[in-house]
Amino acid sequence: xxxxxxxxxxxxxxxxxxxxxxxxxxxxxxxxxxxxxxxxxxxxxxxxxxxxxxxxxxxxxxxxxxxxxxxxxxxxxxxxxxxxxxxxxxxxxxxxxxxxxxxxxxxxxxxxxxxxxxxxxxxxxxxxxxxxxxxxxxxxxxxxxxxxxxxxxxxxxxxxxxxxxxxxxxxxxxxxxxxxxxxxxxxxxxxxxxxxxxxxxxxxxxxxxxxxx
Numbered sequence: 001x002x003x004x005x006x007x008x009x010x011x012x013x014x015x016x017x018x019x020x021x022x023x024x025x026x027x028x029x030x031x032x033x034x035x036x037x038x039x040x041x042x043x044x045x046x047x048x049x050x051x052x053x054x055x056x057x058x059x060x061x062x063x064x065x066x067x068x069x070x071x072x073x074x075x076x077x078x079x080x081x082x083x084x085x086x087x088x089x090x091x092x093x094x095x096x097x098x099x100x101x102x103x104x105x106x107x108x109x110x111x112x113x114x115x116x117x118x119x120x121x122x123x124x125x126x127x128x129x130x131x132x133x134x135x136x137x138x139x140x141x142x143x144x145x146x147x148x149x150x151x152x153x154x155x156x157x158x159x160x161x162x163x164x165x166x167x168x169x170x171x172x173x174x175x176x177x178x179x180x181x182x183x184x185x186x187x188x189x190x191x192x193x194x195x196x197x198x199x200x201x202x203x204x205x206x207x208x209x210x211x212x213x
Contacts, residue, residue, distance in 0.1 A: 004059070005181040008052045008152070009189045015039055018186075020199050026127040027159075029210060032202040033186070035153055037073050037124040050080030052180050053122060054088060057081070057150050060178040064120035064147040066113060069096040070135045077122045081150075095119075097138060115139060118147035125153045126177065129169045136173055146175050154182035157210035164212040183207055 012018040016039050023034040040049050057064075069078025075096045082094045093113030121135045126149070136146050149169065154177070159165035166177045187203050190196040 004052060004055050005185045006189060008180050009186060011048055011052070015045060020196075020202075026130070029157075032199065032206055035125060037077075037152070040076075046076060046080040047084075049077065050082075050084035052152070053077060053081040053150060054084035054090075056178055056180045057085070057120070058088070058090075060148070060150070060176070062120060062148040062150075062176065062178065063118060065092065065116035065118045066120070066144075067092055067094045068115070068119050068121045068135060068139065069094060070121065070123060070131050071097050074121070074123045074131070077124065081122055097135075109138070110142075115142040115144045117144055119144050120147045121149045123149070123151050125151050125155060126165045126169060127155070129159060129165055129172070132169050132173070146173055148175050149177045150179070151177065152180045153186075154179035156183040156207065156212075158212050162213040167212065 009018065012035060017036050019034045019036055020032060021034070023031045025031050040046060067078045067082055069075040078094045078096060082092060085092060093116070095110055095112040095115055097109050098111065115138075119139045121132060121139075123131055126132060132149055139146050151166075154164075154166050156164055156166075159168040161168065163171065166179070169175070170177055183203065184207075187200055187207070190200050190203070
């Protein structure tokens with residue numbers, strides 16, 4: 001588990017973003033854990049969140065020209081990440097979309113800069129790949145290419161077939177998905193905290209049940 005991953009999980013746990021219980025995923029599975037990204041809702045939270053994404057992006061070595069934040073959770077992530085990257089002398093534009101086209105003012109579905117040649121999509125997590133599929137359609141329709149995807153969490157569970165949801169996205173769009181952390185790292189992280197050991201068994205059982213083949 002990387003230093004960045006450990007610190008992110010500590011941050012998410014402290015802010016109550018990392019939650020335990022019974023949560024139904026988009027795939028209809030009952031998950032024993034959930035990341036509620038809406039609880040990253042202060043200036044300090046977003047500053048830290050952006051730095052975690054920026055570090056993961058830089059470490060991945062992905063080449064890109066613009067950040068794209070799909071509505072709605074991807075929007076503050078893209079903004080925070082762009083600011084964090086700028087502090088590292090990497091100044092890139094951001095673009096985000098609306099759910100419905102605006103008919104007045106600047107009009108259209110996109111807000112921000114232009115979708116340049118290589119687009120890096122930012123999101124919280126990939127569950128069914130729906131958001132990435134929609135983002136790719138927008139990117140392609142604007143004559144750009146998908147440079148990659150960066151998410152906070154790789155759940156490491158099956159998608160629609162035998163591959164993980166992230167592996168399906170990588171195969172479908174011939175791209176690379178980078179994550180700040182993953183389920184394995186979460187299990188290691190919680191295993192060092194006696195008060196969360198009862199959650200570790202649940203996570204291991206969930207991983208075993210829905211692991212890719």
